[in-house]
Amino acid sequence: MSAAAPRHIPVLGREAVAMLGLRDGGLYVDATFGAGGYSRAILDAADTRVIGIDRDRSAIAGGFDLVERSNGRLTLVENRFSNLAEVCAAQGAGAVDGVVMDVGVSSMQIDEAGRGFSFRLDGPLDMRMGHDGPTAADIVATASEADLASIIYIFGEERHSRAVARAIAASRHEAPITTTRALAGIVSKVVRSKPGDIHPATRTFQGLRIFVNEELDELHLALAAAERVLKPGGRLVVVSFHSLEDRIVKNFFNERAGSGGGSRHLPEIARSAPAFRILTRRPVIAQDAEVRANPRARSAKLRAAERTDAPALAAAALPAWPSLAAVMRGG
Template identity: 80%
Template sequence: MNSAAQRHVPVLGRQAIEMLKPRDGGSYIDATFGGGGYSRAILETAGTRVVGIDRDRSAIMAGFDLVDRSGGRLILVEDRFSNLAEICAAQGISAADGVVMDVGVSSMQLDQADRGFSFRLGGPLDMRMGHDGPTAADVIAKASEADLANIIYIFGEERHSRAVARAIVAARKEAPIATTRALADIVAKVVRSKPGEIHPATRTFQALRIFVNEELDELHLALSAAERVLKPGGRLVAVSFHSLEDRIVKNFLVERSKAGGGSRHLPEVAQAAPSFHILTKRPVTPDDAETTANPRARSAKLRAAERTEAPAHRAAALPAWPTLADVMRGG
């Protein structure tokens, strides 16, 4: 069989499955199905049931053969992983034994020029993981200079965000910025890089991709949803690829694993009991062999935790950063 789902080997895949500890008869959520690597590994344990979620229709379609081979143990759902609690309920899963998520853009998406994720491949400036909503070109055309600067600074951690935003606004007055090459050339004129450093457009492209797909909001929501669906003893495994994602996962698990107790100088404040026990005191990272075989793995970090018997905590408010809806309506 030649499907992408059969070929795909996820970053830190072995370590992720070891942390997940699939057991016979368990129900698992592959929250970012992608090429199906995690799902395929989980299904190797007899009697497991997997619900695979992906907002990318092409990933779902590529996984149909794996569905057929699973004998009814794999169900694929085209949706955002922030909706995993509702998806579990719709599939009759009241409590899951494990949730695994590989956050961010997939190698398959990066390698498809027509998806517009990579400045190294000429293509339309799209960047959508799904097939609806505004494209990166739409954001570039609509956002104010101030919004562009904020987006590029917050989600790309680009120090030259104001200069990049000015250059984009100036260029779009001359002609629409509709391709990856056009945007990369604009950024390269104001962000300089030395030989051996990352491409000048790397952080700007990262920022737009995260913003267009609302990736960080999705991650916040997905972590809270996983907390609600996991049964006591169930495990959450998250692999992230840059500091923004890893910080969200780390802070979520630290907050959810805190024991109660207030300051001796202040009145006791009621605090929710820990809902997770952290399994990775330090993040698991790829070894030299994996990074040599797959250079994209070099920044990956895996964090894992086990669900306690305590009730799920109340979900925190999302950070007050620019939103896609506000920017597109000029708010």
């Protein structure tokens, strides 16, 4: 199968697959199928079965050839990875041996101008990973100036978020902002950069993309779902690409492993039995050779943990940041 299949090497792919501890007969979930790099490696490494999930219909369609070559060992499902527990149940999988996630936008999506993810390629201001819900253009047209500033500050970590929001609000009164080039031009007028800095629109585009796709909410929910479906001894491996994602993963593992105790000045409180054992005390990062071959690997961090036999803990409430539904209804 592997000789004829098109090759896609995911960032930290070798390390991620090794962390899964693959075994013959095991069932694994590739929660962010993308171009199929993890799924292909898992299928090649052992006599395994894989459930691949992606919210992007084009990614699922692109994986049909791999499904055919897998001789029934790969099943692809178009869905959000936050729904992985329901996906597994629908596939008759009560519990699985491993889950791998590569969080964030894929290089395929960035490189396709029509998807509207990149300020370097002119295209419609879309940014949706799936094919439903409001676009980035809808958010830019509908959100209040205050909401825009919050979105760009919280999810884009842009310290000039108020100036950017003010410029967007002023520009949309003149004409609709419907293309990536138009938005990048507006942002570039208020966010200055020096030679060698990132593009002025980088953080604004990141913030809108994360918000449009509810990426951080999705990650919170997906981690909790993985906890519910993993067998004792099953492993969860997550590769993230920026500090917001990595912080969520790190905190989740620490909470579920019982790490980071309370204060010595306060009485002890009863703790639930740890649901995970952390395998990566420090995140795994890409080696120099991989970074040279793929600059995107420079920011990647891999964290992994192994499920214990303790019951899954209750999912924590989502953070109180701007929600897509509330912003779209003006609330």
